[in-house]
Amino acid sequence: MILDMFDLGGKVAVVTGSDTGLGQGIAKAFVEAGAKVLGVSRSPSTATQEMLGEDNFKFLTADLSSLEPVETIINTAVETFGRLDILVNNAGIIKREDSIDFSVENWDLVMNVNCRTLFFLSQAAAKQFIKQGGGGKIISVASMLSYQGGIRVPSYTASKSAVKGITMTMANEWAKYGINVNAIAPGYMATNNTQALRADEQRSAAILERIPAGRWGTPDDLMGAAVFLASRASDYVNGFTLAVDGGWLGR
Ligand code: NAD
Numbered sequence: 001m002i003l004d005m006f007d008l009g010g011k012v013a014v015v016t017g018s019d020t021g022l023g024q025g026i027a028k029a030f031v032e033a034g035a036k037v038l039g040v041s042r043s044p045s046t047a048t049q050e051m052l053g054e055d056n057f058k059f060l061t062a063d064l065s066s067l068e069p070v071e072t073i074i075n076t077a078v079e080t081f082g083r084l085d086i087l088v089n090n091a092g093i094i095k096r097e098d099s100i101d102f103s104v105e106n107w108d109l110v111m112n113v114n115c116r117t118l119f120f121l122s123q124a125a126a127k128q129f130i131k132q133g134g135g136g137k138i139i140s141v142a143s144m145l146s147y148q149g150g151i152r153v154p155s156y157t158a159s160k161s162a163v164k165g166i167t168m169t170m171a172n173e174w175a176k177y178g179i180n181v182n183a184i185a186p187g188y189m190a191t192n193n194t195q196a197l198r199a200d201e202q203r204s205a206a207i208l209e210r211i212p213a214g215r216w217g218t219p220d221d222l223m224g225a226a227v228f229l230a231s232r233a234s235d236y237v238n239g240f241t242l243a244v245d246g247g248w249l250g251r
Contacts, residue, residue, distance in 0.1 A: 002233075005231060006033060006228065007034055008034045008035035008227065008231060009035075011036075011086055012035065012038070012083050012084050012085050012086070013027075013035050014040060014073060014084065014088065015030065015039050015040070015090060016039075016040045016064060016088065017091030017141075018037070018039025018041050018045045018057075018090075019042070019043050019045040019046075019048060019059075020041075020047075020191070021191035021192055021193065021219060022090055022186060022189060023039070023041070023088070023090040023091065023141075024045075025220060026088055026223070026226045027039055027057060029222075029223035029224075029226050029227050030227065031052045031057060033230075035056075035085075035230075037052070037056065037058075038073070038076060038077040038081065039058070039059040040061075040062050040073055040091070041059065041091065042091075043061065044061050045059035046059075058080050060072070060076055064112075064113050064117045064121075065109060065112045065117070066112070067117060067120050070117070070120050070124050071124065073121065074127075074128050084125060084129070084132070085129075086136065086139070086230045087122060087125040087139070088139045089122060089138070089141065089163075090141045091113060091117075092113060092114045092141060092159075093109065093113050094110065094153055096152045097152060098152055099154045102155070107155045107158075109155075111155055111162075114156070114159035115158075115159040115163065118163065118166075119166055119170075122138050122140070122181070126138070126170070126177070129177065130179075134178065135178025135179055135180075136177075136178070137180050137231075137234075138170065138179065138181040139184060140163050140182075140183040142160050142163045142164050142167070142183040142185040142241050143156070143160035143163075143185055144185060144186075144187055144188070146160045146163060146164035146241055147249060163183055164183060164185070167181055167183045167239055167241060168239040172238075172239060175238050180235065180237060180238055181238065181239060182240050182241070182242065183240070184225050184226065184242050185242065185244070186217060186222060186245065187211065187247075187248040188211060188216050188245075188246075189216060189218065189219070189221070189222075194216070198216070210248065211245075211247065212246060212251065213246030215246065221244055221246075225244050
């Protein structure tokens, strides 16, 4: 049956940035589809655990601006739930500053969380998938700024363009192990990440006017794409960045 292909029963996922926003929505989608989830976030994912239950969702508090937690994350997933099948690289930050004054600190911080750790966590997950022998799924959260330049966010644009690129690189090298590497590019979603934009009346109106769907997206809007890319239904989808953007890119 076609719906069985979307079933995540028996699967174990790591979702970074699981305490709020899009990562919380993805964790919820996976648990509803039958998976066990280890969440990773800067502040404790207590609210997510309350929502999903302790049997289905455990969490780790870690700072992904360095590579230090990478090994612990993979080991904790395997020790807690016995294996690892899915990694979602969702944790990400944005720093807004005119490019002419943009600081090295804001460059390094964003690149480290959004790109450097994302790659090395993916590498560690892929090693675990290869060791287990049954393939696996890696899904990274990209952005409209994987395609466009944006304004006042040079390190964010650099990092998200890199996410789209290395998603293809990893897919090219790891497809032979049954590992699917893909990304989701959300449009403009109502989360903490866009709080400053939504608070700026002019920018907010300009953005809203350009979205064909006529509204900001919500974490629920990503649930279908996340489950698809995590499930058997996407076994022949490799290296693609799927926009979930209310039509933004088509304009
Ligand atoms: P958010 O700010 O609510 O969530 C960011 C998440 O990243 C949080 O869970 C936080 O714990 C985690 N995080 C940030 N820095 C971390 C660190 N150093 N260590 C560990 N965890 C860290 O925003 P969101 O919109 O839910 O963002 C999720 C992802 O979606 C990000 O990668 C973001 O760039 C991307 N995204 C968001 C939008 C949007 O419109 N909201 C659009 C495109 C892409």
